[in-house]
Amino acid sequence: MSKESKSPYLPATTQKHKGLSRTLSIVVLAAFAVFLYMANSGKILGSYELRIIRLCGVYAIAALSMNLVNGFTGQFSLGQAGFMAIGAYVTSLFIIPTAQKTAMYYVEPIAPWVESLQAPFIVALIIGGLVAALAAFLIGFPVLRLRGDYLAIATLGFSEIIRIFITNMIPITNGSLGLKNIPDTANVWWTTIAVAIVVIFMLRLMKTSYGRSFKAIRDDDVAAEAMGISLFRHKMLSFVIGGFLAGISGGLLASVVGAITPIYFRFTLAYEILLIVVLGGQGSITGSVVGACILTVAREWLRFMDNGFSIGPLTVPPIAGMRMLVFSILLMIIILFYRRGLFGSNEFSWAGLLRVIKSIPQGIKRLFTRKAKAEGGGS
Numbered sequence: 001m002s003k004e005s006k007s008p009y010l011p012a013t014t015q016k017h018k019g020l021s022r023t024l025s026i027v028v029l030a031a032f033a034v035f036l037y038m039a040n041s042g043k044i045l046g047s048y049e050l051r052i053i054r055l056c057g058v059y060a061i062a063a064l065s066m067n068l069v070n071g072f073t074g075q076f077s078l079g080q081a082g083f084m085a086i087g088a089y090v091t092s093l094f095i096i097p098t099a100q101k102t103a104m105y106y107v108e109p110i111a112p113w114v115e116s117l118q119a120p121f122i123v124a125l126i127i128g129g130l131v132a133a134l135a136a137f138l139i140g141f142p143v144l145r146l147r148g149d150y151l152a153i154a155t156l157g158f159s160e161i162i163r164i165f166i167t168n169m170i171p172i173t174n175g176s177l178g179l180k181n182i183p184d185t186a187n188v189w190w191t192t193i194a195v196a197i198v199v200i201f202m203l204r205l206m207k208t209s210y211g212r213s214f215k216a217i218r219d220d221d222v223a224a225e226a227m228g229i230s231l232f233r234h235k236m237l238s239f240v241i242g243g244f245l246a247g248i249s250g251g252l253l254a255s256v257v258g259a260i261t262p263i264y265f266r267f268t269l270a271y272e273i274l275l276i277v278v279l280g281g282q283g284s285i286t287g288s289v290v291g292a293c294i295l296t297v298a299r300e301w302l303r304f305m306d307n308g309f310s311i312g313p314l315t316v317p318p319i320a321g322m323r324m325l326v327f328s329i330l331l332m333i334i335i336l337f338y339r340r341g342l343f344g345s346n347e348f349s350w351a352g353l354l355r356v357i358k359s360i361p362q363g364i365k366r367l368f369t370r371k372a373k374a375e376g377g378g379s
Contacts (some may be wrong), residue, residue: 057252075239080269081273083162083250092255102115178259191252
């Protein structure tokens with residue numbers, strides 16, 4: 001028996017549970033890797049399904065960037081769409097071949113220094129994230145002294161300013177025409193590995209003193225400041241990291257969709273990301289990933305409703321927007337029953353999953369017991 005299992009603080013049963021959890025995690029990750037390999041090689045899924053998987057990864061990173069600011073630090077920010085736009089445009093300008101880049105600028109000539117920009121995808125992605133982080137740093141100085149709804153309105157306004165700036169910088173961004181022929185480099189492996197890196201980074205960050213300071217500010221900023229935590233410095237750090245991650249997700253998004261315009265990064269994109277965070281649970285890394293997958297897959301799965309459908313004898317004619325109506329109703333039902341989101345502020349664990357499975361029979365038994373008591377009392 002090891003020294004660790006002999007410790008009164010780590011009994012043998014705990015070590016057994018940890019070993020089982022580690023084994024289950026390895027098995028699931030291996031199975032997922034095999035699934036991705038077969039999907040990427042075209043053996044089990046088509047290009048449409050692969051695109052959905054990649055979009056799940058992109059929106060998961062975007063949701064994690066917002067959750068860091070909103071869920072872990074308690075600052076109501078809606079500026080992620082602007083930072084994603086910066087990351088998308090910067091990354092695209094570095095990876096589009098020079099000849100194709102020059103051909104698409106026919107309203108105004110392309111700026112010479114933009115024409116010469118070239119870098120590998122990973123380098124371009126990091127540069128896009130750094131430029132977005134720089135923008136977050138500059139925006140953070142005036143807006144992070146605000147709180148609540150005022151901060152949300154200010155960040156949303158700066159996001160729109162970024163979009164308008166991109167629209168009017170025609171020699172650099174090609175204006176409202178946007179950028180096309182963006183290389184499809186971000187395959188399913190790129191997006192999955194990027195999500196894994198961001199998730200590991202977030203998990204490690206939350207265990208550091210900075211992560212604990214973020215949570216302290218979220219819970220009670222007055223008490224946190226009294227304990228010696230610099231509110232502005234930690235808010236700025238969270239905002240800048242969130243901007244960097246949003247820039248990374250924007251760069252991946254540009255490569256996945258292949259063409260971007262300023263319209264794509266309107267304020268509605270920020271609302272969609274906020275919806276993912278609320279659906280999964282503010283302050284939950286697992287919730288952001290699961291929420292992104294649910295939102296992306298459900299929107300695509302419900303597309304058949306726009307073309308009309310039948311439920312038994314009832315036939316619903318084609319109605320534009322029916323998909324989003326039904327989707328919104330389903331989200332409202334979920335939020336009504338899970339007001340703190342699917343995960344709340346918790347993370348996934350095998351022990352927690354086992355507790356949930358064990359509680360299902362008990363819940364069913366209690367339900368029938370209450371029903372029997374109600375019928376007995378009524379008689």
